[in-house]
Amino acid sequence: MFKNENREKIIFIIHEMSMGGATRVILNLVNNLEEDKFETHLVVFNNRGSLLPKVKKSVTIHNLNSSRVLLGTHKLLYLLLKERPSVVFTGITHVNLTIAMWIPMLKLRLKNTKFITREVNIPSVRAKYLKKSKKMDYIYRRVITRFDRVVAQSQYMKSDIISTYGVDAEKITVVNNPLDAQSINEQLKQRGDKRLLPPDKINIVATGMLRQQKAFEKLLDVFALLDDRYHLHIIGEGPEREMLERRIDELGIEKKVTLQGLQKNPYPYIKEADLVVLSSRYEGFPNVLLEANTCGKFVVANACPGVNEEIIIDKVNGVLVEDNNSEAFARAIEQYANMRHDEEKIIETIGRYNVKSIVEIYKNIFTKDISQNLLESETLVPNITRLKPSVPSFTRSLKREE
Numbered sequence: 016m017f018k019n020e021n022r023e024k025i026i027f028i029i030h031e032m033s034m035g036g037a038t039r040v041i042l043n044l045v046n047n048l049e050e051d052k053f054e055t056h057l058v059v060f061n062n063r064g065s066l067l068p069k070v071k072k073s074v075t076i077h078n079l080n081s082s083r084v085l086l087g088t089h090k091l092l093y094l095l096l097k098e099r100p101s102v103v104f105t106g107i108t109h110v111n112l113t114i115a116m117w118i119p120m121l122k123l124r125l126k127n128t129k130f131i132t133r134e135v136n137i138p139s140v141r142a143k144y145l146k147k148s149k150k151m152d153y154i155y156r157r158v159i160t161r162f163d164r165v166v167a168q169s170q171y172m173k174s175d176i177i178s179t180y181g182v183d184a185e186k187i188t189v190v191n192n193p194l195d196a197q198s199i200n201e202q203l204k205q206r207g208d209k210r211l212l213p214p215d216k217i218n219i220v221a222t223g224m225l226r227q228q229k230a231f232e233k234l235l236d237v238f239a240l241l242d243d244r245y246h247l248h249i250i251g252e253g254p255e256r257e258m259l260e261r262r263i264d265e266l267g268i269e270k271k272v273t274l275q276g277l278q279k280n281p282y283p284y285i286k287e288a289d290l291v292v293l294s295s296r297y298e299g300f301p302n303v304l305l306e307a308n309t310c311g312k313f314v315v316a317n318a319c320p321g322v323n324e325e326i327i328i329d330k331v332n333g334v335l336v337e338d339n340n341s342e343a344f345a346r347a348i349e350q351y352a353n354m355r356h357d358e359e360k361i362i363e364t365i366g367r368y369n370v371k372s373i374v375e376i377y378k379n380i381f382t383k384d385i386s387q388n389l390l391e392s393e394t395l396v397p398n399i400t401r402l403k404p405s406v407p408s409f410t411r412s413l414k415r416e417e
């Protein structure tokens with residue numbers, strides 16, 4: 016462990032390190048900051064999640080042992096006041112909201128701390144689909160400007176943040192998601208010789224949490240239009256599994272669809288696929304597209320908010336299909352699953368998302384001066400002066416991957 020007192024202390028905050036796009040970004044950042052320049056801390060509200068053991072040993076992990084973010088907020092606030100970091104970085108909506116409400120009070124004690132948030136979805140679309148979105152959005156639009164810097168994943172997202180929340184464009188920096196291609200390739204080597212997908216089928220793979228945002232039920236409607244040569248493999252787990260199972264039965268496509276469940280290493284499935292598909296209602300910046308391209312796979316994607324020409328290079332690494340058009344999606348699968356694609360050219364398209372290049376951009380954000388722009392109103396700010404709970408940290412008790 017380095018003892019350089021000139022290192023920047025950065026605290027990353029996430030609810031838990033379960034499989035997902037936001038957590039993968041956090042993982043890539045904490046694992047790629049130099050130990051001699053940064054003292055890196057990761058705060059989780061609980062120790063659930065298959066990605067937590069992948070955090071490198073030099074990162075100090077603080078487990079708040081809380082089942083919910085709100086219940087662990089007092090521990091988090093005390094920890095921040097105790098550690099006095101140079102930068103606080105949040106990267107998922109409900110944590111962003113919680114921290115934003117407290118920034119004015121925290122700034123009274125942490126005058127030199129920069130508060131930076133990363134937006135994970137298109138705000139206007141998220142507000143349309145999420146439960147309790149109106150109440151959350153009402154608060155969020157009033158507190159998000161308290162952050163010193165907002166990171167958007169795309170130009171599309173930046174424009175939406177400006178129009179939806181009124182954030183000053185100068186406070187928003189566009190940074191694409193980092194992609195650790197080396198890690199993906201290493202996991203591909205673990206596949207061995209055993210084939211995972213049926214060799215006599217045209218295998219189509221989709222990955223993601225089984226929830227409303229991913230719109231897998233729409234994908235089932237698409238496969239009801241395809242013949243029996245095509246087989247859909249959905250990799251992931253979530254609250255909509257039972258609904259999807261019922262829908263599969265209703266459509267009579269039991270022999271054409273397999274729910275593969277959560278896979279710690281989904282990349283061998285992607286590599287064996289004839290095509291990768293994305294059916295989401297909306298996305299922030301879909302990692303699955305980058306991961307599929309890293310495996311040399313062509314993608315057919317629903318042209319939903321957040322999935323556009325910033326990622327898909329038409330007919331090179333994928334194609335976009337008109338939103339809510341099952342017939343067009345089915346035709347695209349039939350066309351592109353039966354074509355030969357230039358895997359090397361597809362892989363070349365993801366070079367712009369190289370993890371080291373993206374981390375360099377984040378390092379610049381963390382270390383350069385940021386002019387403060389905090390709301391004067393403290394209407395939504397509770398009193399924290401009496402909170403002094405103990406906050407456990409662990410660095411060795413958790414088994415981590417080398």
